[in-house]
Amino acid sequence: MNAHLIDPQAMLRLRALCKLDHARVARLCGLTEAQVRELEAAEHGQFETPELKVQAALKIAVTLSGAQANGMPVVNVFRSRAVGDHAGMQLPAIKVEQAPPPKPKFPDSPEFFKLLLIFVVMVFLLVAVAMPLLYTLPSPPPKLT
Structure with a gap:
C-alpha cells in the first residue's frame, strides 16, 4: 500500500461536510488530532508506516460516511489512477438529508x-x-308469594 493514495482534499471535504473539527474526528476514530491534520495536509511523520496511514484514512472515511456492502467507505478518499480516462472522476458532494x-x-x-x-x-x-x-x-312491585 502506498500512502500517496490518500487524497488530502477529499479528507478535508469529508470532515467539513460532516461539520466536525479535528479533535472530534480524532476522538471518533481513535486517532490523535495531529494524525487527522496530517491526513488532510499530506504531511509525513505521525504514522509509523504508510500502511497505517492508509488504514487511518480508511477508518475516518468509514466512520464519517458509512460503509458499503464490500466494506469500503461510501465516500472515496483515495486517489484514482483512472482519472485520465474519466473513470475516476470525483462525484458531486453528497447531500445530508435531515430527519423529518x-x-x-x-x-x-x-x-x-x-x-x-x-x-x-x-x-x-x-x-x-x-x-x-x-x-x-x-x-x-314486590312479588307476593
Whole structure:
C-alpha cells in the first residue's frame, strides 16, 4: 500500500461536510488530532508506516460516511489512477438529508375534533339522559308469594 493514495482534499471535504473539527474526528476514530491534520495536509511523520496511514484514512472515511456492502467507505478518499480516462472522476458532494420534524402528539386535525365531539356527546347522553332515567323509573312491585 502506498500512502500517496490518500487524497488530502477529499479528507478535508469529508470532515467539513460532516461539520466536525479535528479533535472530534480524532476522538471518533481513535486517532490523535495531529494524525487527522496530517491526513488532510499530506504531511509525513505521525504514522509509523504508510500502511497505517492508509488504514487511518480508511477508518475516518468509514466512520464519517458509512460503509458499503464490500466494506469500503461510501465516500472515496483515495486517489484514482483512472482519472485520465474519466473513470475516476470525483462525484458531486453528497447531500445530508435531515430527519423529518417529529409529528405533534395531538395533531389539530378535523378527525381529532370529530372524535372529541363524539366523546363529548356520548358523555352528555350518559350523564344527562341515561342516568336520570334509570333513577326515576318506578321500581317494580314486590312479588307476593
